[in-house]
Amino acid sequence: MARLIIRQLKYDGLRYEYKSPYFKSGLNIIQGTNGSGKSTFSNLLYYAIGGNVEIFNKNSRKKHLEITSDNNNYVKLLIQIDSKIYTLIRFISKNDILVTSEEGDVDLFPVNRSSNAEYIFSDFILEKLGIEPVELAMGPITWKINIKDIFRLMFHDQAPNPHEIYKSPDSSNFISDSKVIRKAIFEVLVGKKFYEYYKALSDLRHAASKREQLKGAADLYKNMVTEINLDNEDINIVFLKRQYNEKKLQIDRLETFLDELNTSIPAPTESLAQLENLKDNLLSLEFKLNGLQKDERSSLEEFGKLRAYKIDLMTEVTQIKKMTYTHEKLSLFSADTCPYCLKEVKREKG
Amino acid sequence: MKDLSAKKRIMFAKGDDLYYFTYNILVILDTLNCLNCDKGLYYYEKLSYLIEFVSDKKLLDMLVQITEEKWSPSKSDIHLLQSAYATGLMRRHIITRLVFSLKKRGFLGLDTINDSNKNCVWEESNKLSTSLLKSSLFDYERENVVLLKKLIPRIRTVTLNTLLTKIFSNNGVSIWQD
Numbered sequence: 001m002a003r004l005i006i007r008q009l010k011y012d013g014l015r016y017e018y019k020s021p022y023f024k025s026g027l028n029i030i031q032g033t034n035g036s037g038k039s040t041f042s043n044l045l046y047y048a049i050g051g052n053v054e055i056f057n058k059n060s061r062k063k064h065l066e067i068t069s070d071n072n073n074y075v076k077l078l079i080q081i082d083s084k085i086y087t088l089i090r091f092i093s094k095n096d097i098l099v100t101s102e103e104g105d106v107d108l109f110p111v112n113r114s115s116n117a118e119y120i121f122s123d124f125i126l127e128k129l130g131i132e133p134v135e136l137a138m139g140p141i142t143w144k145i146n147i148k149d150i151f152r153l154m155f156h157d158q159a160p161n162p163h164e165i166y167k168s169p170d171s172s173n174f175i176s177d178s179k180v181i182r183k184a185i186f187e188v189l190v191g192k193k194f195y196e197y198y199k200a201l202s203d204l205r206h207a208a209s210k211r212e213q214l215k216g217a218a219d220l221y222k223n224m225v226t227e228i229n230l231d232n233e234d235i236n237i238v239f240l241k242r243q244y245n246e247k248k249l250q251i252d253r254l255e256t257f258l259d260e261l262n263t264s265i266p267a268p269t270e271s272l273a274q275l276e277n278l279k280d281n282l283l284s285l286e287f288k289l290n291g292l293q294k295d296e297r298s299s300l301e302e303f304g305k306l307r308a309y310k311i312d313l314m315t316e317v318t319q320i321k322k323m324t325y326t327h328e329k330l331s332l333f334s335a336d337t338c339p340y341c342l343k344e345v346k347r348e349k350g
Numbered sequence: 351m352k353d354l355s356a357k358k359r360i361m362f363a364k365g366d367d368l369y370y371f372t373y374n375i376l377v378i379l380d381t382l383n384c385l386n387c388d389k390g391l392y393y394y395e396k397l398s399y400l401i402e403f404v405s406d407k408k409l410l411d412m413l414v415q416i417t418e419e420k421w422s423p424s425k426s427d428i429h430l431l432q433s434a435y436a437t438g439l440m441r442r443h444i445i446t447r448l449v450f451s452l453k454k455r456g457f458l459g460l461d462t463i464n465d466s467n468k469n470c471v472w473e474e475s476n477k478l479s480t481s482l483l484k485s486s487l488f489d490y491e492r493e494n495v496v497l498l499k500k501l502i503p504r505i506r507t508v509t510l511n512t513l514l515t516k517i518f519s520n521n522g523v524s525i526w527q528d
Contacts, residue, residue: 319405322487323369326376329482332455333368342368342451 002129005080011044013073013092016066040064042157048077048088048097050111050121051148051155052170056092067092081128097121113144122146134184134198149176149185371441371448374401374491376457379473380483381495382506387461390472393510394460397471398445399438399517404494409434414501416521423521431523435514439526 005025011018020041032038043053043064055064067073074091089098095111099121109121125147126133134145152167166185169176184198327333338345375397384390391397403410409430416423423431449471452458459472499505502516514525 318487318490319370322373323367325485325487326369326373326482329479330372330457332372332452337368340447342447 001131002082003080004129006045006077007080007085008078009041009045009048010076010078011067011073012076013067013070015070016073039157040067042155044075045077046151046155046157047092048075048090049125049147049151050090050097051151058093081125084128086128099124113146120146122148131188134188135202136180136184136198143176143181145181145184145188149181150189153185153189368444368448370405371401371445372452373488374404375445375448375452376473376478376483377488377491378404378495379458379471380475381492382499384472384506385475386472387459387463387470389506390459390461390470392463392468392470392507394449394469394471395442395445395510396508396513397449398442399435399513400498401441401445402434402438403498403517404491406434407490407494410494410497413517413521414497417501417516428522431518431521435518435523435525 006023008022009018009020018037030038030041043055047053047056054060055062056067057063058068070092072091074089077088079086079088085102087100089100090096090111097109097111099107099109107124109119109124110117111121113120113122123133123144126145131150136143136145148170152169153165156167166177166182333342334344336344336347378397378400379391382391403413412423412427412430415421416427449458449460453460456477457474459474460469462469502508502513505513508516518525
């Protein structure tokens, strides 16, 4: 395992800035009165290596007023791993860490593990520190030990609860604070190589769950078979043979019976011909019926039309009757009536 | 005289005959009891449109269905109403001439009321022989007038515009403004 030394911490924003002295190797003790910024210093340190600091969140209830009100602010951490110097830059409320090495190589790593972020900052720094990233399998979930998890045994802000040597994790769930995880963190820090052990353990877990699956399938199959075979009495070969012979005899008998039936009944050629005749007859009659129905329809239609015509004619006739009647009674107009002024005109003989 | 009979036959063209209009007008006035100026039919122009319905039971039945029984008029119904309106409109000048001619001959009375556009027409019953109007030949028209009277309240006194609105506009036929 390599050696990690924190050399310098810098904070820079549009409104505030801070720069720590260059720390020497060995133990550094920072002393200050209340409110002088010891906690802010340690929180910035934790934030720079990818930790989650609740008071740096703008939406938090107990937010750090100076840092959350500042803009374009970042924390810059100078660390030394063995003999190599790295600069870590993390902007406040951003989840990426910019790593610059001595040689000038620049890399940007995400802080959180997600489906499209395979290699994150934690993997990078653990690799540089020479710590195998231990992978744990807990049931269906696999869990990788992160640098943040290791910091749970090293980083404490304010006086810790003596019953909790481990700092509580940033996000707490049944896996992140489990005994297995705690044990793994401790063992990793102590520096033993447990990678193979944990790999074997995870293989064992996988195998066990597969075994359970297969066992379930087998049970299902067994149940199904017993359900189908209600009468699962063992049958011996003598009995089976006898049964087989009986069935065979039955088949033979049925076959002979079928042959008899086939030969004894003569093909009904005569009645078939008659049937064909009748069919033809029926068909022609249906045709005839169809034609007659068509005729009937058109006749009815014609009849209706004629009737309507008759009614029209009748009204016309009665109208003319009425006209002549009116003429007889009133004799208003004649051929000599002017069609415009309706007066009588005198015709001159031409 | 051979000429004259031929001309007579031409004059009896159905639906465009002066006698046809005459008997319809007289039957309408008689059935509505228009016997003097007070009880007369206001706005004689209405006669032009009323004749269409009085002489055609089918058209009248359709009108009853769509106004009284609230059936929505079909396309062909509207078309029939449209042609009835157009015919009535075209005939108005003939009806006017006829009314004046009949007045001159003393069969009708015609007067304006209060010096306005309002006019009133009635039959001079003493001049007409009773046998003419009471003849059973005109039962058909008589029944139709009674039906029409039921369908259009105050048919005797409504204005021409009101009548046209009730019969045509309300049933989807656009009409000309007078």
